Amino acid sequence: MKHTSLLFFAIILFNCNNNTSKQTAEVTPIQDSESLTTTIFLIRHAEKDLSTSNNPDLTKEGEIRAQNWSDYFSTIKFDAIYTSNFTRTKKTAQPTASKNNLEPEIYNPERISAQSFLEQNKGKTVLMVGHSNTIPFFVNDIIGKKVYEEIDETVYNHLYKITISKGQINHNLTTVD
Template identity: 40%
Template sequence: MKKKIFLIIILSFIISCKSDKKKEEVINNNATIYYLIRHAEKDRSTKNKDPVLNKLGLKRAENWAKVFKDIPFDKIYSTDYKRTQQTAFPTASSKGLDVLSYDAENLFNKNFKYKTDKQTVLIVGHSNTTPAFVNAIIGKKEHLQIDDSDNGKLFIVTVDEGVASLIIENHNE
């Protein structure tokens, strides 16, 4: 009986060591990983061209911070609009990072590629700029505008040795 318990303890230790190593390999790889989201729900009761988030949007922004809790972001980018800044802020705050601005008219250029090479980056955009950014990174025009009611789509683009792969997740409640 003591041998069985000892064997179980040893096997548990070995298994836990192996899983930790895999996690380190993922964190230490040389890929560039982009997480792209659209801003959370905005206040539609105003005609203001730069509205803030509504209550649901503020809640979603906090939820994104929870979704990204274990992601070791190096940088967080947003357009200069209040709704994108407010969406990015909880995640940036939880990581001790500033929210950096990007020009939605000049998306994935050489300078941006250079600044983000081999890093893990969150990019907060809009229903039209987020899919356009994804298309620019993957080098294909596959993704069109995000539906106006969809604030929970997450695009994860990994670029490893010049090859881009894409995962799309739905975080709508």
């Protein structure tokens, strides 16, 4: 009888252990920050009205270009859009921001840190609208080398794209008309 009780107890213990080992826990996968892809599009504001000095508005051509940028970016879902605090940059960004239900965030081109910007936007897709004398240099800061020169004052169609994935930085400059 003593052996039967021990056998019975062993069977119960075995079944309990088996049942608990079959339980599954829901596990949320942890995303490694190195596996996230960050994509940054950078453009200069559209054509500005040169008849005013401090904070010029867009010309009719500039308004058309701003809409064309929005059409160009129509298949891209932006997580954030950044503009300097000037009428021409805000109006260039607005059509794209509206399509993405975003309010553009204002940045100061003289104080923005590439490292902080990258940390804040890790794993996101963002658009930055700036100026002929700030955008190429910010691209250079992000990629860590001097590749791009200041944009000529008459050029409004440059698109810089930076993709950072698995520690690799890829960048290119295209013209979009």
